[in-house]
Amino acid sequence: MPQDDDKTRPRLQLPGCEPTDRPLSELVLEHLRDGVAVVDMRGRVVWMNRALERMIGYTSAEICGRHPSEFILPPDQRPSPEDLAKFRYRPDGGLFDRFRVSEHMRADGSRFWNQQSHALITLDDCDGSDGEGDGDSDSDGQLVIIGCRDITDQVDTESALHRAKDELEYAAFHDDLTGLANRKRLTAYMRSDPVLQYIRDGQIGVLQIDLDKFKEINDTLGHAAGDATLRHVAAGLSRNAGPDDLVCRTGGDEFLLICARVATQDALMTRAELVLRDIAVPLDWDEQTIHVGISIGASMAGSDTVSGEALIQQADQALYSAKNGGRGQVVFYTDFLGRRYRAQQKLARELREAVEENQFEVYLQPQLRLESDTISGCEALIRWNHPERGTLLPGVFLEEARRSQLLADVDYISMNLALDALQALDQAGHHHLTMSINVSSPVLADENYPGLLDWALQSRNLAPGRVCVEILETTILDGGELDVVTAVDRLRRLGVHVALDDFGTGYAGLAHMSAFEIxxxxxxxxxxxxxxxxxxxxxxxxxxxxxxxxxxxxxxxxxxxxxxxxxxxxxxxxxxxxxxxLARPMPVADMLSWLDEMLPLPSPLFFTDQGPRAHPIALPDISNG
Structure with missing residues (x-):
């Protein structure tokens, strides 16, 4: 932008005031980072500082005597010459009591957000003034000082924050992959007044949907094909949902369609058959055809239905029957299917025996510090050595443990086994390794938990800083009356580390990061x-x-x-x-052998067929976690 030479640049000389060479006030204004303009009561520019010249891209010589609206407003917002001729500042107007933010345009056409403040000055306050101004009857001895600040970055940041807030709120109630409602949205929907009324009137049905052989799709075609399949199912369900219905993804390959205003079993089964046929249409993906099959469990509100949760549970039991009966079909809940509950009761009894007889052990999965390519610690993963069924993964029994109020017992057993494993690593010379342990909401809510953990550490001569307690986001959301902030604070004061597990699974994880210290x-x-x-x-x-x-x-x-x-x-x-x-979860003894045989690891570490993953100790029959 061209700049005026100091000798030719207009001086700040107010009408009615004695001219001076370079008054202190002008020097101050010239060195402000904010733009400053002096205009008369008709809005015409009398003077402006260099900061404003740089901000708008015009020199003082180019705009003095002109109204700013002629050039700094975007073309579609500029007033007409007639409106400019009529313009006058009103001394009693609200403009002088507040900030004003406007989108303005520079000389090069670029746009920016300008925060302006307006101040009215009277020339009687100027030494040497006779109070008559320059003779302009519109001036009345008054001028307006306009302060300008480019707040484009601030506006952009605030806009981004608003977008992020909206996205977080959406993510809190929706599944990231499919865009469908998640469990949190489902809970709110089922407890809403209209749905409760539908339940009382017997005019609501539930379709519980589960993909058939979804694991085979993931294993043979990859996870991208699996994701495409899930989106295909979500689209099919959405096409068959009414305006008052809710489509929800409740798990990896599990979906719910809540059908409102469905009066009969036949109507619900007709809807289920439509869904079955729609989703059965082959999916074209990456030059391949994927045949998607689903099983559906259906339930209908009746006179004895007490809640939406009970209705969903009945549909889930019907789904279990559908999958066991050959898949690709719809099964409606009956009392006969309620016998499944007795099977769950059997599992609960066996689980109680397992707790009493300590039929559990922990498997360890190593963790690699990338900066140094060294093993820094392990995660302890619980396994149930069932006397008849063999080694059971957590997914088989943890939900039943939760239903049977045994989850805290299993967690405490897991904690002690994990610390025993850390002590064994110590005794083998691996004094630097840490141990991550998983904690559920019942244990986290137990005020005695930090003390019990502290005693368990001291009895094994283990430092608290070598333990990291992992908390699921679902624990935070479904914790009921659990004060997570206090629980985390108690653990951190003990000296153990606390981490948020399964981060990024569709819940508002960023909000949790800011809500409490982890x-x-x-x-x-x-x-x-x-x-x-x-x-x-x-x-x-x-x-x-x-x-x-x-x-x-x-x-x-x-x-x-x-x-x-x-x-x-x-x-x-x-x-x-x-x-x-790196390695699959393995028993403690195998972990000790793995460390002895594999360390030190090559740096940088590469995953190859001959690497740690393929080692016999990796136990290929054990799933990840």
Missing amino acids: DGIKLDFSMIRRLESDPRNRVITRSLIRLCGLLGMDVVAEGVETQGQLDILRRADCPCIQGFG
């Missing part, structure tokens, strides 16, 4: 598995890692299986990983 997060495998195929997911993952770094928080990426995922996480400066690519 030491780290574990990125869920559902995010990690899409790193190579989803650019947006890569951006989100990198941003989360960077954000945690700024907050001084650790990050562990779980479920890392491929070299591509490892490379992406290295470039993103992810501190730590765990997953099948």
Whole structure:
């Protein structure tokens, strides 16, 4: 932008005031970072400082005597010459009592947000003035000082924050992959007044949907094909949902369609058959055809239905029968299916015996610190050595443990076994390793838990800083009266670390990070598995890692299986990983052997067929977590 020479540049000389060479006031105005303009009561520019010249791209010589609206407003907002001729500042107007934010345009056509303040000055206050101004009857001895500040960055930031808030609120009630409602939205819907009335009137039905052989799709075609299949099912359900219905994804391959205003069993079964046929239409994906099959369990509100949760449970039991009966069919709940409850009761009894007889053990999965390519710790994962069924994974019994009020007992057993394992690692010379343990809401809510954990650490001569307690986001959302902030604070005062587990599974994780202090997060495998195929997911993952770094928080990426995922996480400066690519969960004795045989690891570490993942100790029959 051309600049006036100091000798030719207009001086700040107010009408009726004695001219001076370079008064202090003008020097101050010239060095302000904010723009300042002096205009008369008709809005014409008398003077402006250099900061304003730089802000709008015009020199004082170009605009003095002109109205700013002639050139700084966008063309479609500029007033007509007639309106400009009529313009006058009103001394009693509200303009002088507030800030004004407007979108303005520079000389080069670029736009910016301008925050303006207006002040009225009277020339009687100027030394040497006779109070008559320059003879302009419109001036009445008054001028307007306009302060200008470019707040474009602030406006952009606030807009981004508003968008992020909206996205977080949406994410809190919707599934990330399909866009359908999640469990939190389902709970709110089922407890709403209209739905409660439908239940009382017997005019609501539930369809519980589960994909048939979904694991085979993932195993044979990959997770991208699995994601496409889930979206295909979500679209089919949405097409068959009415305006008052709710379509919800409740789990990995599990969906619910709540059908409002359905009066008869026949009407509900007709809807279910439509869904079955719609989703059965083959899915074309990546030059391949995927045949999608589903099973449906149906239930209908009756005179004895006490709640929406009971209705969903009945549909779930009907679904169990549909899958056991050959899949690809719809089964309506009957009293006969209620016998399934007795089977659950049997599992509950066996689980109580397991707690009493300590039929559990922990498997350890190592964690790799990427900066040094060293094993820094392990996660302890509970297993049930069932006397008849063999080794059972948590997914088989934890839900029943929750229903049977045994989850806290299982957690305390797991805690002690994990600390025993850490002590065994110590005795083998691995004094630097840490141990991550999972904690459910019943244990987290127990005021005695920190004391019991402290005693367990001291009795084994273990430092609290070598233990990380992992809390699921679902524990935070479904904790009821649990004061998570207080519970986390008690643990951190003890000296143990606290991490947020399964981060990125569709809940409002960012809100949890700001709600209470934690030491780290574990990125869920559902995010990690899409790193190579989803650019947006890569951006989100990198941003989360960077954000945690700024907050001084650790990050562990779980479920890392491929070299591509490892490379992406290295470039993103992810501190730590765990997953099948490194090693599968294994018994404590096997972990000790694995460490003796595999350490030190090569640096940089690469996942190969001859690497840690393929080692016999990796126990290929044990699932990830």
